[in-house]
Amino acid sequence: MITGKGITKTFRQRGGMLGAREVPALRGVDFSIEKGGAVSFIGESGCGKTTLGRILAGLESYDSGEIVIDGVPMSSLRPKQRQPHFRRVQLIHQDPYSALNPARTIHQTLDAPLTLRAKQTGRSRSWIDERAEELLGLVGLDPGYVLPRYPHQLSGGMRQRVVIARALTVDPDMLVADEATSMIDVSLRLGILGLLKDLRDRLGVSVLFITHDVATARYIGLDGELYVIYRGQVVERGPVETVISDPVHPYTQSLLSAIPVLHGLEVPGAERVVPTEAIDAAQPDAGCLFAARCPFRTERCTSELPVLGHDGGTLQEHACFHPQRRSVVATPAVAS
Amino acid sequence: MTATTIMPEARSASATLRRNFWRGVWRVMKRKPSRMAGVVIMAGFAFMGVFGPMFYPEHLPRDTSALYAPPSWAHPFGTDFEGTDVLALVITGSRYVLLTGLVTAVITVVLGAGIGLFAGFRRGRWDSVLMRITDMKLTIPGLPLMLVLSTIWKFTSAIEMGLVLGLLGWGGVARAVRSQTLSLRERGFVEAARGLGLSTPHIIGRELLPSMAPYIAMNMLIAVTGAVYAQVGLFFLGVLPFEANNWGVMLNLAVFGGGALTTTAALPYLLAPLLAILLLTLGIVLVVDAMDEIFNPRLREE
Amino acid sequence: MSVTSDKRAPGVRISDLSVVYRTGAGELPAVRGVDLELEPGTITGVVGESGSGKSTLALSMLNAVQPPGRIRSGSVEIDGLGDVVTLGGDDLRKTRGRHVGYVFQAAQNSLNPLKTVGKQLLDLGRSHDVDDLPGLVKEARSLLDRMGLDGARVLDSYQHELSGGMRQRVGIMLALVLNAHVVVLDEPTTALDMITQATILRIIREVHEERGLTTLVITHDLGVVAEIADRLAVMYGGRLVEQGPTREVLGAPKHPYTQGLLQAIPRLVGDIDEARALPGRPPTLGTIPPDGCVFRERCAVRMDVCETGEPPVLTIGPRVVACHTAAGDGEQKETVTTGPTRGEEQA
Ligand SMILES: Nc1ncnc2c1ncn2[C@@H]1O[C@H](COP(=O)(O)OP(=O)(O)OP(=O)(O)O)[C@@H](O)[C@H]1O
Numbered sequence: 001m002i003t004g005k006g007i008t009k010t011f012r013q014r015g016g017m018l019g020a021r022e023v024p025a026l027r028g029v030d031f032s033i034e035k036g037g038a039v040s041f042i043g044e045s046g047c048g049k050t051t052l053g054r055i056l057a058g059l060e061s062y063d064s065g066e067i068v069i070d071g072v073p074m075s076s077l078r079p080k081q082r083q084p085h086f087r088r089v090q091l092i093h094q095d096p097y098s099a100l101n102p103a104r105t106i107h108q109t110l111d112a113p114l115t116l117r118a119k120q121t122g123r124s125r126s127w128i129d130e131r132a133e134e135l136l137g138l139v140g141l142d143p144g145y146v147l148p149r150y151p152h153q154l155s156g157g158m159r160q161r162v163v164i165a166r167a168l169t170v171d172p173d174m175l176v177a178d179e180a181t182s183m184i185d186v187s188l189r190l191g192i193l194g195l196l197k198d199l200r201d202r203l204g205v206s207v208l209f210i211t212h213d214v215a216t217a218r219y220i221g222l223d224g225e226l227y228v229i230y231r232g233q234v235v236e237r238g239p240v241e242t243v244i245s246d247p248v249h250p251y252t253q254s255l256l257s258a259i260p261v262l263h264g265l266e267v268p269g270a271e272r273v274v275p276t277e278a279i280d281a282a283q284p285d286a287g288c289l290f291a292a293r294c295p296f297r298t299e300r301c302t303s304e305l306p307v308l309g310h311d312g313g314t315l316q317e318h319a320c321f322h323p324q325r326r327s328v329v330a331t332p333a334v335a336s
Numbered sequence: 337m338t339a340t341t342i343m344p345e346a347r348s349a350s351a352t353l354r355r356n357f358w359r360g361v362w363r364v365m366k367r368k369p370s371r372m373a374g375v376v377i378m379a380g381f382a383f384m385g386v387f388g389p390m391f392y393p394e395h396l397p398r399d400t401s402a403l404y405a406p407p408s409w410a411h412p413f414g415t416d417f418e419g420t421d422v423l424a425l426v427i428t429g430s431r432y433v434l435l436t437g438l439v440t441a442v443i444t445v446v447l448g449a450g451i452g453l454f455a456g457f458r459r460g461r462w463d464s465v466l467m468r469i470t471d472m473k474l475t476i477p478g479l480p481l482m483l484v485l486s487t488i489w490k491f492t493s494a495i496e497m498g499l500v501l502g503l504l505g506w507g508g509v510a511r512a513v514r515s516q517t518l519s520l521r522e523r524g525f526v527e528a529a530r531g532l533g534l535s536t537p538h539i540i541g542r543e544l545l546p547s548m549a550p551y552i553a554m555n556m557l558i559a560v561t562g563a564v565y566a567q568v569g570l571f572f573l574g575v576l577p578f579e580a581n582n583w584g585v586m587l588n589l590a591v592f593g594g595g596a597l598t599t600t601a602a603l604p605y606l607l608a609p610l611l612a613i614l615l616l617t618l619g620i621v622l623v624v625d626a627m628d629e630i631f632n633p634r635l636r637e638e
Numbered sequence: 639m640s641v642t643s644d645k646r647a648p649g650v651r652i653s654d655l656s657v658v659y660r661t662g663a664g665e666l667p668a669v670r671g672v673d674l675e676l677e678p679g680t681i682t683g684v685v686g687e688s689g690s691g692k693s694t695l696a697l698s699m700l701n702a703v704q705p706p707g708r709i710r711s712g713s714v715e716i717d718g719l720g721d722v723v724t725l726g727g728d729d730l731r732k733t734r735g736r737h738v739g740y741v742f743q744a745a746q747n748s749l750n751p752l753k754t755v756g757k758q759l760l761d762l763g764r765s766h767d768v769d770d771l772p773g774l775v776k777e778a779r780s781l782l783d784r785m786g787l788d789g790a791r792v793l794d795s796y797q798h799e800l801s802g803g804m805r806q807r808v809g810i811m812l813a814l815v816l817n818a819h820v821v822v823l824d825e826p827t828t829a830l831d832m833i834t835q836a837t838i839l840r841i842i843r844e845v846h847e848e849r850g851l852t853t854l855v856i857t858h859d860l861g862v863v864a865e866i867a868d869r870l871a872v873m874y875g876g877r878l879v880e881q882g883p884t885r886e887v888l889g890a891p892k893h894p895y896t897q898g899l900l901q902a903i904p905r906l907v908g909d910i911d912e913a914r915a916l917p918g919r920p921p922t923l924g925t926i927p928p929d930g931c932v933f934r935e936r937c938a939v940r941m942d943v944c945e946t947g948e949p950p951v952l953t954i955g956p957r958v959v960a961c962h963t964a965a966g967d968g969e970q971k972e973t974v975t976t977g978p979t980r981g982e983e984q985a
């Protein structure tokens with residue numbers, strides 16, 4: 001089990017003449033992922049999803065907050081000692097093209113981490129080769145075909161499977177899949193989603209799924225949780241189906257309203273929330289982060305910051321002063 | 337016990353890989369006849385440098401009756417001011433030139449790539465310090481320094497010469513390798529290697545280096561030509577001591593002694609070393625063309 | 639989604655178009671035997687996976703396929719312009735921009751980073767011998783304002799000062815500002831946020847109707863097409879395998895590929911256990927089978943004849959399907975190839 005409390009991260013960009021510019025990427029994010037559980041982060045570009053994933057994989061530092069991995073608070077350890085813990089969280093890169101070294105065969109790619117693993121656990125050379133084949137089988141690839149090949153000889157979907165197999169070499173507790181399907185051909189996406197779900201069931205690996213495509217979150221498992229992030233803050237959080245079918249935060253509703261409807265197959269929802277375009281000047285200094293774009297903003301929203309909670313008796317948590325259910329999601333068309 | 341039974345298998349896997357690599361190289365070379373020509377030229381020079389001098393006596397015979405003789409069957413490129421065969425001079429002189437080039441290239445690439453990789457991978461303090469040194473080094477003008485150095489050091493051995501040229505030449509490679517390392521290190525596969533806990537030597541040697549191999553190989557070949565020009569230039573300017581069978585000295589004597597620019601008698605004497613340099617450059621350029629395809633498995637296998 | 643029958647909107651007829659790329663293995667067809675009609679005033683969406691030949695098809699509309707590619711055969715007739723494939727030189731250059739506006743794939747990144755948008759607009763105007771440059775700027779500004787931007791500010795901006803969605807709108811502006819009435823948009827929303835995508839799609843639809851355009855949208859995202867296109871054409875391995883009115887095709891797909899694709903895309907509603915990835919993988923230029931059906935390797939209902947026989951292109955009312963299973967269908971309106979799950983899912 002991995003939990004995080006109040007994670008904040010601000011990037012300092014060295015800007016031109018104006019000197020350093022501060023980009024707050026995460027503003028106090030709480031989360032927790034059970035063993036074998038599934039959590040999906042959704043939100044628009046730049047909201048901090050990737051940053052959080054990278055922090056969990058130990059690839060990025062954070063400014064404040066606490067991460068607890070299997071009961072061990074990371075703040076109690078020195079940076080060097082944290083590495084083995086963070087290694088139990090493996091990042092699946094968005095781009096399977098750049099995630100594999102183009103100059104190395106799949107055999108070489110899997111061999112390196114497995115050799116390390118064998119050394120750590122005192123296993124023999126033969127174990128390495130067996131394990132490589134076993135892992136490839138697990139992700140649905142034919143080892144005989146894949147092992148001697150270079151990445152460019154595989155399709156996008158196969159490459160992403162290899163990336164997942166490589167992550168599994170270190171027996172991780174959690175996979176962070178950052179947009180893991182967005183660069184894969186449409187007809188093959190479901191295969192990767194199904195694989196992630198399968199790994200949860202079979203290996204008890206938990207999956208943190210980062211995406212801007214809300215629909216994919218359902219395919220990691222309906223028992224999962226959905227976190228909606230806006231500008232570094234979690235604005236709505238709850239069971240996947242609840243948040244998708246009964247969103248209460250205007251930002252979540254905007255996201256869901258924006259999803260194209262497959263006319264002919266689906267009937268659009270009765271309502272549609274269209275946020276106003278982001279204009280920096282309209283954003284109040286205090287108050288709700290979404291206030292500048294929110295069509296339902298009131299006086300209160302511009303002066304006070306809403307915090308995550310069950311206000312208004314909603315099933316899911318949300319950070320809005322005026323939560324209201326709106327049917328923005330399409331429904332399946334009844335056979336015509 | 338299991339380890340012993342498995343070892344040959346692992347070795348055979350990497351042997352297969354190596355065999356495939358060379359087969360790929362062969363395929364890449366065959367794609368363009370010009371590349372094969374380049375290889376032949378380079379092999380020719382290598383042969384000349386290694387074995388050429390063995391065909392001639394220590395002191396080349398002089399034919400005092402034929403000073404500045406025109407080309408003939410006996411002397412394809414004529415003779416020099418004291419009647420020595422020019423072709424023999426070029427061949428015996430090649431060892432020094434080529435060995436210098438080789439030493440320079442190795443030092444340039446090893447130092448440049450090593451420093452560039454380390455600085456780019458470590459970033460931070462190491463990077464600043466190393467790059468400051470590199471920049472300082474880059475601002476030192478090479479030729480004047482060599483002129484100064486040559487007054488106290490005679491560079492009788494090619495290795496010394498190559499060492500000095502190499503030490504002067506690695507700056508550019510280091511800078512370029514560093515900036516490539518910086519961008520590569522953000523690539524998914526390097527990040528993944530770090531996330532998997534693989535060692536730094538592994539990441540630098542096995543993940544970063546192969547991606548830069550074409551670039552490094554290219555630089556190595558280009559460094560050879562650079563070194564040849566530099567030292568021929570130095571000898572040509574007469575900065576370095578007289579030695580008859582050196583390409584640069586030959587040029588010097590042809591121009592300043594034989595007046596090759598005004599009369600035709602010494603022309604072959606001038607052209608022979610020039611031709612050798614041009615041919616070597618051509619061979620290298622033709623081979624460099626193949627580097628990208630050799631080290632990129634996609635282009636190699638296609 | 640009514641079809642505006644604006645008189646200005648020209649029709650486009652692509653007939654038997656084949657485009658080949660020269661590769662190490664000879665000339666390979668990236669687009670083969672494509673027949674597609676863009677009715678005046680409609681939005682047609684072409685959907686297909688990576689490498690299916692969408693961009694190549696779009697480029698052919700401008701006769702802009704670059705070597706090593708070339709149009710091997712076929713014609714692209716645009717009303718009031720003739721066959722674009724036979725145009726050349728200056729005529730062709732004028733056509734681009736004035737008659738056919740093109741928003742390139744990754745238009746977000748195709749602006750010149752060193753020049754302001756306004757400067758690039760003037761360059762465009764000059765290269766098309768526009769006399770009234772102030773008028774052009776005015777038109778550009780009103781288009782940008784129309785798309786919800788501050789036109790004056792955007793014209794003064796450099797590429798890096800604009801967000802992805804803003805750049806995309808600049809791309810659309812540049813395609814329309816010379817008053818083109820045929821517009822081709824290649825992946826107009828790839829790499830944009832959902833919310834920005836929705837905005838751009840709405841703008842495309844509105845501008846399309848207001849200006850009376852004939853629009854072709856190329857995308858790999860079925861949702862994009864479903865949202866804005868009147869007609870939908872599905873591409874696979876360089877072929878058009880199915881086309882027809884969007885709702886009809888999505889509601890009752892006839893081609894096994896379309897059926898499989900609809901089952902394979904993650905959706906917000908519906909039973910997730912019904913969803914299936916398509917087996918195999920999409921073909922690349924080198925692996926497209928030279929004869930028989932291009933989809934047969936992945937087709938669940940393939941027959942012996944599919945190995946060798948070119949699937950017949952059947953017109954069934956407003957719809958067109960290229961599949962052997964539809965062959966017995968003749969001119970009937972009923973679907974023979976009921977998808978394995980569609981009916982159940984709706985029940
Ligand atoms: N290394 C960095 N230096 C400076 N700023 C950064 C850095 N990495 C991220 N940021 C900024 O932090 C914010 C959050 O970025 P992040 O990559 O986490 O977003 P994201 O939600 O993953 O977006 P996307 O959907 O585009 O991947 C952005 O505003 C981004 O510009």
Ligand SMILES: Nc1ncnc2c1ncn2[C@@H]1O[C@H](COP(=O)(O)OP(=O)(O)OP(=O)(O)O)[C@@H](O)[C@H]1O
Pocket residue numbers: 659660661668686687688689690691692693694695705706707743858922923924
């Ligand atoms: N310049 C080229 N040289 C060789 N082959 C090419 C070239 N351009 C495209 N192709 C090939 O033609 C086929 C169709 O390419 P095209 O760009 O039209 O596909 P697309 O459907 O637009 O794909 P994407 O969704 O990736 O943009 C592909 O198999 C591609 O590899």
Ligand code: SF4
Pocket residue numbers: 249250251288289290291292294295296297298301306319320321322323
């Ligand atoms: S708190 Fe106010 S501004 Fe923020 S989302 Fe809720 S209604 Fe909108």
Ligand code: SF4
Pocket residue numbers: 893894895931932933934935937938939940941944949960961962963
């Ligand atoms: S022609 Fe045959 S293989 Fe092709 S889609 Fe139809 S049934 Fe399947």
Ligand SMILES: [Mg+2]
Pocket residue numbers: 049050051178
């Ligand atoms: Mg991201």
Ligand SMILES: [Mg+2]
Pocket residue numbers: 692693694743824
């Ligand atoms: Mg394309």
